[in-house]
Amino acid sequence: MHRFAARIGSAFAILVLLATTVVRADTVSYAFGRSSLAFSHLVQTAGGTAVGINDPALRSLLKSLGASLTWHAGDRDVLIATSSPEVVSFAVGDPHYSVGALTAQAAFAPYVSGTEVFVPFDDLMRALGIAPQRDGKTGVLERLITAVDVQGFGLQAVLVARGAGVLRPRIVSDTSERVVYTFDGVGTTLAPTRTINAGGIRTMEITSSGTARDPQTTIELDLAPNTRHDALQAGSGEFEVAFGGNGSAPPLVEPLAAAVPPETASAQVNAAPAPPAEIVAQGGSPSPAVEPSASPSAAAGASVTGVNVQANADGSQTVSIAVTGNAAYEWHRLRAPDNRFWIDITGAQLLNGPQDQAQGNPLISMRVRQTDAQTVRVALSLVGDNELAVSPSATGITINVGTTTVADAPRSGQGTIGAVLSTNEPQTLVTPVPPDEYGAGSEDENNWKFGGAHNGYAPANPKLIVLDPGHGGSDRGASRADLQEGVLNLDLAKRVRALLIARGWQVQLTRDTDVDVFAANDSAHDELQARDNIANQAGARLFVSIHCNSYINSGPSGTTVYYSKPSDVSLAQIMDHDLAMGGLDTKDDGIVKSHLYVTLHANMPAVLIETAFLSNPSDYAKLTSPDWRQKVAEAIANGIDQYAQQNPVAGSAQ
Amino acid sequence: VKAGRVFLLLVLLAVAGGGAWLLLRPHPAPVAGEHLTVYYTKIDGSELGAWDVSLRPQQTGESNAEHLHDAVVYAAVQSVAGPPGDVAAVRFPAGTHVRSASVEGTTATVDLSREVGSGNGGSFQETGEFKGLVYTLTGIATINAVQITIEGRTVETLPGGHLELDAPLRRSDW
Numbered sequence: 001m002h003r004f005a006a007r008i009g010s011a012f013a014i015l016v017l018l019a020t021t022v023v024r025a026d027t028v029s030y031a032f033g034r035s036s037l038a039f040s041h042l043v044q045t046a047g048g049t050a051v052g053i054n055d056p057a058l059r060s061l062l063k064s065l066g067a068s069l070t071w072h073a074g075d076r077d078v079l080i081a082t083s084s085p086e087v088v089s090f091a092v093g094d095p096h097y098s099v100g101a102l103t104a105q106a107a108f109a110p111y112v113s114g115t116e117v118f119v120p121f122d123d124l125m126r127a128l129g130i131a132p133q134r135d136g137k138t139g140v141l142e143r144l145i146t147a148v149d150v151q152g153f154g155l156q157a158v159l160v161a162r163g164a165g166v167l168r169p170r171i172v173s174d175t176s177e178r179v180v181y182t183f184d185g186v187g188t189t190l191a192p193t194r195t196i197n198a199g200g201i202r203t204m205e206i207t208s209s210g211t212a213r214d215p216q217t218t219i220e221l222d223l224a225p226n227t228r229h230d231a232l233q234a235g236s237g238e239f240e241v242a243f244g245g246n247g248s249a250p251p252l253v254e255p256l257a258a259a260v261p262p263e264t265a266s267a268q269v270n271a272a273p274a275p276p277a278e279i280v281a282q283g284g285s286p287s288p289a290v291e292p293s294a295s296p297s298a299a300a301g302a303s304v305t306g307v308n309v310q311a312n313a314d315g316s317q318t319v320s321i322a323v324t325g326n327a328a329y330e331w332h333r334l335r336a337p338d339n340r341f342w343i344d345i346t347g348a349q350l351l352n353g354p355q356d357q358a359q360g361n362p363l364i365s366m367r368v369r370q371t372d373a374q375t376v377r378v379a380l381s382l383v384g385d386n387e388l389a390v391s392p393s394a395t396g397i398t399i400n401v402g403t404t405t406v407a408d409a410p411r412s413g414q415g416t417i418g419a420v421l422s423t424n425e426p427q428t429l430v431t432p433v434p435p436d437e438y439g440a441g442s443e444d445e446n447n448w449k450f451g452g453a454h455n456g457y458a459p460a461n462p463k464l465i466v467l468d469p470g471h472g473g474s475d476r477g478a479s480r481a482d483l484q485e486g487v488l489n490l491d492l493a494k495r496v497r498a499l500l501i502a503r504g505w506q507v508q509l510t511r512d513t514d515v516d517v518f519a520a521n522d523s524a525h526d527e528l529q530a531r532d533n534i535a536n537q538a539g540a541r542l543f544v545s546i547h548c549n550s551y552i553n554s555g556p557s558g559t560t561v562y563y564s565k566p567s568d569v570s571l572a573q574i575m576d577h578d579l580a581m582g583g584l585d586t587k588d589d590g591i592v593k594s595h596l597y598v599t600l601h602a603n604m605p606a607v608l609i610e611t612a613f614l615s616n617p618s619d620y621a622k623l624t625s626p627d628w629r630q631k632v633a634e635a636i637a638n639g640i641d642q643y644a645q646q647n648p649v650a651g652s653a654q
Numbered sequence: 655v656k657a658g659r660v661f662l663l664l665v666l667l668a669v670a671g672g673g674a675w676l677l678l679r680p681h682p683a684p685v686a687g688e689h690l691t692v693y694y695t696k697i698d699g700s701e702l703g704a705w706d707v708s709l710r711p712q713q714t715g716e717s718n719a720e721h722l723h724d725a726v727v728y729a730a731v732q733s734v735a736g737p738p739g740d741v742a743a744v745r746f747p748a749g750t751h752v753r754s755a756s757v758e759g760t761t762a763t764v765d766l767s768r769e770v771g772s773g774n775g776g777s778f779q780e781t782g783e784f785k786g787l788v789y790t791l792t793g794i795a796t797i798n799a800v801q802i803t804i805e806g807r808t809v810e811t812l813p814g815g816h817l818e819l820d821a822p823l824r825r826s827d828w
Binding site: 096099104105146147148149150189190194195198204470471475476477478479485523524525528547548549550551552555556560562564589590592593594595596597598600601608610613614 | 688689697698699700711718742744745747748758759760773774775776777778779780781784785795796798799809810811813814815816817818820821823827828
C-alpha cells in the first residue's frame with residue numbers, strides 16, 4: 001500500500017512540475033509596428049510574465065532597436081546595451097534592475113531554469129521604452145517617446161527626443177513661427193505642454209493619438225519670429241533639432257546646416273578615416289611644434305573628422321578621435337554597474353555625421369554625436385569598470401580601454417588639443433611691450449603673447465586683460481570684523497594691474513573704486529553681466545575675477561580657482577599652479593568647475609580666483625597682510641603670463 | 655477497506671500536490687522601494703559623497719506623475735537636509751528647507767526657503783550645496799535639470815551671489 005501510494009505521489013509531483021514549467025510556457029504573438037513577433041520562451045509566473053533571453057523574438061526585437069544582449073555567467077548578469085547609449089542590467093536573484101544610473105524595482109527576480117535565463121518581460125520592455133499590452137495569446141508592443149528635453153545654450157537650444165527604435169518624424173508644418181513634427185508608430189505618456197522660452201522656442205505641446213497598435217506622437221513648437229531650426233540627426237533612439245538665431249543669422253551648425261528631410265535622414269553615416277591632422281599634443285615641449293594656422297576658419301574652431309576603433313593584441317581596444325584645429329575636451333565616466341564613458345570636445349564640429357558602432361569586449365558600443373552647436377560627444381559603453389586612459393595624440397585624442405578593471409578609477413578629466421608653440425618664437429622668454437606701443441606695430445603680431453585665436457575665441461584686443469574685483473558698492477560680499485571682501489578684492493586687483501602693466505599688458509578693471517559696476521542697488525544679473533560686458537565688448541584676451549571665499553563655519557580654508565567653460569580649463573590649471581607655487585602658504589584647493597555667472601558669460605577664457613577664506617582664522621590673518629596680498633598678485637600676474645606663453649594665438653586680430 | 659484505501663490515496667495525493675506546489679511556486683519579489691542616491695559635496699569643495707535612500711513603491715491608483723512628484727520632493731528634502739551631522743559636508747545655511755517641488759517635462763523645480771540666501775558665503779558654499787542638490791535630483795529617471803526658486807520666485811543669483819540660478823542647472827554645469 002505504501003509503495004503504491006508513493007508511486008502515485010511521485011507521478012503527481014512530476015505532473016505538477018511539468019505543469020509549472022512546460023505547460024506554462026506560452027507562445028504569444030505581439031504586434032510591433034508593422035511586424036509580428038512570436039515569443040516562444042514566455043513563462044507565466046505568479047510575479048508576472050518572464051521571457052527567456054534566448055527567445056528568437058526577443059533577439060529580433062533588440063536587434064531592431066539597435067540594442068545587444070549579453071549574458072555574463074560569472075556575475076549572473078544580463079546586460080543590454082541600448083542605442084541611447086544606456087545599459088539595462090538585470091541580475092539573477094535580484095529583484096532590482098538598472099536603467100543607466102537609475103535602479104528600479106522589477107515584478108520579480110530573474111532566474112535560471114535549465115540552460116535558459118528568464119527576466120521579467122514587462123520590466124524589460126519598459127526599460128527599452130516599450131509599453132507591452134497583452135490579451136491572451138496576442139498583444140501589442142507600443143514604442144514610446146520616453147523623454148523630450150530642451151537644452152538651452154545662450155540664444156540657441158537643442159531639442160532632443162528619446163525613445164525606442166528609430167525616431168524619424170514627418171515635418172507636418174514648418175513656418176517661421178511654428179514647426180510640427182509627427183512620429184508615426186510611436187506613442188508617449190509625456191506631459192502635454194511645456195513653456196520653454198529658450199533658443200526661440202516659446203512653448204512645446206506633445207500630443208499622443210491613435211491606438212497602441214498604430215500610435216502617433218506630435219510635437220508642436222511655437223517659435224519666436226524667424227527662429228531657425230536645423231535637424232542635427234534623426235535615428236535610432238534619438239531625434240535632435242537645433243533652434244536659435246533669426247533669419248539673418250548665420251547657420252546654426254555649418255556642416256549640418258541643411259535640415260535633413262525625414263525621408264532621407266540617416267543616422268548611420270559612417271565617418272571616413274581621417275587624414276593625419278597637423279596638430280601636436282599640448283605641454284610636450286620635446287614634441288615637434290608647428291606654426292599655428294593663420295586661417296580665420298581654422299582658428300575659429302576644430303573639426304572631428306573621424307572616429308575609429310582598433311583592437312589590440314593584448315585584448316585592449318583603442319579609440320582614435322581625429323581632430324583638426326584647436327579644441328578643449330572633458331571626459332567623464334560613471335561608476336559600475338553603469339559603465340558609460342563620454343568625452344565632450346568643445347569648439348568642434350562633427351564633419352561626417354553621427355556614428356553608431358557595436359563593438360565587443362571591453363568596448364560594447366560607441367556613439368558619436370554633435371550634441372550642440374559647439375560640442376562633439378563620443379560616448380562609449382564598456383563591459384565593466386575597465387582601466388581607461390585618455391590622452392592627446394598627434395592626430396587628436398586617443399582613448400585606450402584596457403582589459404583589467406580598476407576599482408576606483410578616475411571619474412573625469414580634461415585637456416586641450418591643438419597647436420601650442422610656434423617654432424620661430426621664443427618658448428620661455430617674456431617680452432614686455434612698452435605701454436605706449438600697444439596695438440601700434442606689426443612687430444607685436446609675431447610675439448607669442450599677443451598672437452591670434454585660441455579655443456575658437458579671437459580677441460579683438462589680444463593685449464588686454466580685464467580684471468574683475470568681485471562685489472563692491474551695494475554688494476559688500478563676505479565680511480569678517482572690519483574686513484570687507486569688496487575692498488580686499490579691489491586692493492588685490494590693483495596690485496595685479498600694476499604688475500601686468502609693468503610687463504607690457506593693457507589692463508582694465510571692471511571697477512577701480514568701491515562702487516557697483518552697473519548701477520547702485522542693481523540686480524545681480526545686471527551687475528554681473530556689466531562686468532562681462534566690459535571684457536566682451538573690448539575683445540579682451542582674458543577675464544580674471546578676484547574674490548575672497550567664505551563659509552558658514554571656520555573649517556574650510558585655502559585657495560581655489562573656479563572655471564565654467566572648457567576653454568577656461570587651461571587658464572585655471574596654470575593659475576592654480578602659479579598660486580600654489582607662489583609661497584602663499586594656503587591650502588591648494590585646486591580647480592573647481594562651477595556654474596558661476598561671470599566666468600560663464602565671458603566670451604574669453606575666464607577664471608574666478610577665491611584667494612583665501614575670510615571665515616578661516618589662518619587665512620584671515622594672511623588676507624590682512626599687504627605682503628601676502630602682493631604675493632597673490634604676483635602669482636596671478638605670473639599665471640597670466642604663463643598662460644599666454646603656453647597658449648599663443650596665431651597672427652594678430654589687430 | 656477499499657474505501658479506506660481510496661481515502662488514503664486521496665490524502666497522499668493532496669499532500670504530494672501541496673508539497674510540490676510549495677516547492678515549485680514562483681516566489682514573489684520582496685516589496686521594496688526604488689533606491690535613490692542622495693549626493694553631497696565633501697568639505698574639500700569638489701568631490702561628491704553619497705548615501706542611498708529607499709523610495710516607496712508606486713501605489714495602486716497613484717499616477718506616474720504623482721509618484722515622480724513625490725520622489726522629487728523626497729529627494730530634494732533629503733539633499734537639502736544633508737548627511738548626518740558628523741559627516742564633513744558643504745551644507746545649506748541653517749534653516750534652509752524645501753517649500754515645494756514640481757516637475758515639468760524633464761526639469762524639476764525646487765522652491766527653497768529664504769534662509770538659503772543667508773550664508774554670506776563665497777563660491778565655495780554655493781558651488782557645493784547646489785552641486786549636491788542637482789546631482790541628487792538628476793539621478794531620478796527623466797529629470798535632466800533643476801530650476802531653483804526662492805520663496806516662489808526665480809532669482810538671478812543668491813543675494814550677493816556667484817552662481818547663475820535663473821536657468822535650470824544640470825550635472826554638466828559642474
